[in-house]
Amino acid sequence: MTSSPLALYLMLALVLFCIGMYGALMKRNTVIVLISIELMLNAANLNFIAFSKYGPNPSLFGQVFSLFSITIAAAEAAVGLAILMAIYRQRKSVHIDDYDSLKH
Amino acid sequence: MNGEIIAFSILAFVAIIGALFMIQLRKVVHMVVALVFTFLSLAGLYVLLSAEFAAAVQVLIYSGAITIMMLFGIMLTRHGDEEKKGSRKKSVAIFLFLIAFAFSFYIGISQLDFGQQETTLHVDNTKEIGILLYSHYIIPFELTSVVLLVALVGAILLAKKEEEE
Numbered sequence: 074m075t076s077s078p079l080a081l082y083l084m085l086a087l088v089l090f091c092i093g094m095y096g097a098l099m100k101r102n103t104v105i106v107l108i109s110i111e112l113m114l115n116a117a118n119l120n121f122i123a124f125s126k127y128g129p130n131p132s133l134f135g136q137v138f139s140l141f142s143i144t145i146a147a148a149e150a151a152v153g154l155a156i157l158m159a160i161y162r163q164r165k166s167v168h169i170d171d172y173d174s175l176k177h
Numbered sequence: 178m179n180g181e182i183i184a185f186s187i188l189a190f191v192a193i194i195g196a197l198f199m200i201q202l203r204k205v206v207h208m209v210v211a212l213v214f215t216f217l218s219l220a221g222l223y224v225l226l227s228a229e230f231a232a233a234v235q236v237l238i239y240s241g242a243i244t245i246m247m248l249f250g251i252m253l254t255r256h257g258d259e260e261k262k263g264s265r266k267k268s269v270a271i272f273l274f275l276i277a278f279a280f281s282f283y284i285g286i287s288q289l290d291f292g293q294q295e296t297t298l299h300v301d302n303t304k305e306i307g308i309l310l311y312s313h314y315i316i317p318f319e320l321t322s323v324v325l326l327v328a329l330v331g332a333i334l335l336a337k338k339e340e341e342e
Contacts, residue, residue, distance in 0.1 A: 101307065128291055132298075140310075143239070143284055144321050157250060
């Protein structure tokens with residue numbers, strides 16, 4: 074058992090990342106897959122901010138980097154949902170298994 | 178120090194419970210609402226890590242904007258209420274993979290400690306971030322605006338209904 078605060082934050086981020094990856098790989102609903110990816114990005118942000126305080130060289134750089142990552146995540150979510158809408162209009166389904174036209 | 182541990186425990190518990198409910202719940206809207214709790218408690222953790230501005234951004238962008246956008250995505254598409262299970266073999270394989278992944282990372286991080294140094298991160302946090310963004314990070318900052326513009330135009334183009342020829 075550990076008591077270092079950095080290790081606690083990193084372990085929380087690891088748990089959240091694993092749950093997000095499980096959702097992204099297992100769920101059949103495309104919206105849930107997108108939001109699971111957001112959860113994984115959030116775990117990465119938590120790592121950035123934890124290292125910016127408890128890392129070997131504490132500074133604001135980690136926080137600024139997490140802000141950039143949040144921005145890119147928001148852009149990614151918007152484009153992902155737009156693609157989902159476009160596919161839904163063609164396929165009338167949100168299930169990932171139905172999006173297989175590149176397979177054949 | 179003790180109060181910090183207690184606050185961390187409560188917030189981490191809420192975050193993990195929210196994420197687990199996201200995996201377990203049946204209805205899609207409930208899943209998204211469960212994840213809002215995770216996002217909010219992560220904002221609380223950012224405050225604990227003396228990143229007040231990042232916490233405010235987290236509340237605004239994640240539990241505000243992205244959640245609402247996902248809810249729009251759910252409302253505009255049709256969903257069966259019951260989520261069907263995938264194949265059992267795939268589920269077991271992914272579960273084992275995740276266990277191995279988590280364990281290998283746990284070995285790496287469980288003893289990690291750089292010692293606690295005195296920091297001044299919480300003093301004028303927002304002001305310092307603003308100064309950093311407009312001096313050291315000015316080029317990435319400007320490029321981010323281009324990325325956001327491209328994402329905006331691209332999202333509108335992709336989601337627009339195609340006209341009949």
